[in-house]
Amino acid sequence: MKYVSTRGTAPVLSFGDVLLAGLASDGGLYVPEKLPSYSKEEIASWASLSYQELAFKVMWPFVEGEIPADEFTRMIDEAYAGFNHSAVAPMVQTDSNEWVLELFRGPTLAFKDFALQLLGRLMDYVLAKRNEKLVILGATSGDTGSAAIEGCRHSDHLDIFILHPYQRVSEVQRRQMTTVIDDNVYNIAVKGNFDDCQGMVKASFADQSFLNGAKLGAVNSINWARIMAQIVYYFSSALAVGGPHRKVSFSVPTGNFGDIFAGYLAKQMGLPIDQLIVATNQNDILHRTIAENDMSRQSLNVTLSPSMDIMVSSNFERLLFDAHGRDSDALTDLMSRFNAGDVTLSDEAWAYVKDNFDSHKVDDARTCEVIAEVFESTQYLLDPHTAIGLEAARKCWKDKSVPMITLATAHPVKFPEAVEKANCESPSLPEHMKDLFERDESYEVLENELADIQSYVAKNI
Numbered sequence: 241m242k243y244v245s246t247r248g249t250a251p252v253l254s255f256g257d258v259l260l261a262g263l264a265s266d267g268g269l270y271v272p273e274k275l276p277s278y279s280k281e282e283i284a285s286w287a288s289l290s291y292q293e294l295a296f297k298v299m300w301p302f303v304e305g306e307i308p309a310d311e312f313t314r315m316i317d318e319a320y321a322g323f324n325h326s327a328v329a330p331m332v333q334t335d336s337n338e339w340v341l342e343l344f345r346g347p348t349l350a351f352k353d354f355a356l357q358l359l360g361r362l363m364d365y366v367l368a369k370r371n372e373k374l375v376i377l378g379a380t381s382g383d384t385g386s387a388a389i390e391g392c393r394h395s396d397h398l399d400i401f402i403l404h405p406y407q408r409v410s411e412v413q414r415r416q417m418t419t420v421i422d423d424n425v426y427n428i429a430v431k432g433n434f435d436d437c438q439g440m441v442k443a444s445f446a447d448q449s450f451l452n453g454a455k456l457g458a459v460n461s462i463n464w465a466r467i468m469a470q471i472v473y474y475f476s477s478a479l480a481v482g483g484p485h486r487k488v489s490f491s492v493p494t495g496n497f498g499d500i501f502a503g504y505l506a507k508q509m510g511l512p513i514d515q516l517i518v519a520t521n522q523n524d525i526l527h528r529t530i531a532e533n534d535m536s537r538q539s540l541n542v543t544l545s546p547s548m549d550i551m552v553s554s555n556f557e558r559l560l561f562d563a564h565g566r567d568s569d570a571l572t573d574l575m576s577r578f579n580a581g582d583v584t585l586s587d588e589a590w591a592y593v594k595d596n597f598d599s600h601k602v603d604d605a606r607t608c609e610v611i612a613e614v615f616e617s618t619q620y621l622l623d624p625h626t627a628i629g630l631e632a633a634r635k636c637w638k639d640k641s642v643p644m645i646t647l648a649t650a651h652p653v654k655f656p657e658a659v660e661k662a663n664c665e666s667p668s669l670p671e672h673m674k675d676l677f678e679r680d681e682s683y684e685v686l687e688n689e690l691a692d693i694q695s696y697v698a699k700n701i
């Protein structure tokens with residue numbers, strides 16, 4: 241499998257290089273040159289596989305030739321061994337034909353564990369083979385950070401620096417990151433928002449001279465391997481409710497567009513998907529783009545679903561590449577027009593986006609009502625991001641005979657503020673996090689200045 245950049249001028253890479261490269265050198269994002277595709281019969285034959293076996297089937301074409309099969313099997317088995325449910329991604333029925341896919345059964349209680357438990361192992365393997373080291377610089381609105389730290393902390397080949405927006409992640413999320421006191425883990429609270437953090441990560445890829453020769457790597461979903469691992473649970477959940485012989489629909493709480501983009505790829509690979517629903521909070525640029533062709537950047541709101549407080553959605557570029565017929569010149573031109581303030585897509589590109597996605601926006605008040613209503617009717621407690629997903633599912637669902645699966649992206653224990661505002665009781669922390677509030681924390685608070693961040697990183701590697 242070869243990987244090309246959406247902007248067309250970075251070198252074409254194989255999996256091992258894409259894994260370590262993160263952002264492409266031309267500022268674009270890497271995508272597979274050609275996706276594997278499967279017939280309904282082939283997909284149906286996977287129905288009795290375990291999650292781990294299915295993960296191997298789905299991901300193997302993306303890594304083949306770069307990672308030996310036995311090593312890849314080992315990494316997959318280890319990655320999902322720490323999940324607290326034998327199904328790895330279990331489903332819960334919340335109403336007739338309506339399902340919630342629990343993606344928070346991993347060590348840090350959010351869907352990020354699916355990719356980052358594997359990514360750390362993949363990176364470690366490739367770096368050990370090459371006898372190289374990598375400096376990871378990541379941005380988080382709360383969940384990627386702890387999952388990435390958990391996935392990378394034991395590696396001798398990685399130093400990891402995570403930027404989170406100061407006082408804009410929940411206390412549980414912050415402590416999940418800052419209480420990991422390992423020699424290769426550095427937490428930085430930036431006096432800005434998530435977009436500022438992500439912008440600094442991307443700027444650091446563009447000019448890595450501050451690293452004095454060390455190499456930068458990514459754990460955010462700009463890294464192709466993140467997306468790859470997230471494709472698997474679309475297949476596992478569809479198979480669980482009768483796919484591929486019947487279509488299924490998905491509603492996905494969306495911020496950086498990585499998770500739902502993985503669903504779009506599952507569809508391109510042959511999984512019969514009826515609807516893909518983009519569910520947003522008040523930071524609704526994706527909803528406005530899909531519904532009104534308005535990609536204008538507005539100021540970022542602080543919401544009760546802080547992990548989705550994102551305005552610049554990295555992975556939307558991957559979709560726009562397809563929407564422009566994979567013409568990297570057209571895409572590059574579009575990205576520079578965006579940066580100059582032109583915020584509309586061509587009619588053809590917008591039609592492509594609308595043909596593939598529906599969308600809905602949910603505010604904080606409605607988020608809390610949904611948490612309360614669902615708890616009252618089912619005794620099932622949603623986290624605020626999942627509540628947004630479920631509300632969007634119910635509002636956009638076109639054909640009730642098609643099973644609707646909402647991705648439950650985080651455990652409610654991470655967001656007590658929203659749960660309590662919904663007049664529900666926040667659950668207790670799981671056993672492995674019981675003493676989270678007594679643990680020592682270590683993090684640096686820095687100004688929202690690229691030079692400050694880069695000199696902190698350079699000083700500590």
Ligand SMILES: Cc1ncc(COP(=O)(O)O)c(C=O)c1O
Nearest residue numbers: 383494495496497498499547649
């Ligand atoms: C809990 C939670 N839900 C949803 C999202 C949105 O996912 P994505 O950025 O892949 O769209 C995130 C973070 O990105 C998250 O942490």
Ligand SMILES: N[C@@H](CCOP(=O)(O)O)C(=O)O
Nearest residue numbers: 380381382383384460461547
């Ligand atoms: N919600 C994310 C934001 C970063 O998204 P990513 O998928 O690109 O890593 C977070 O929790 O950090």
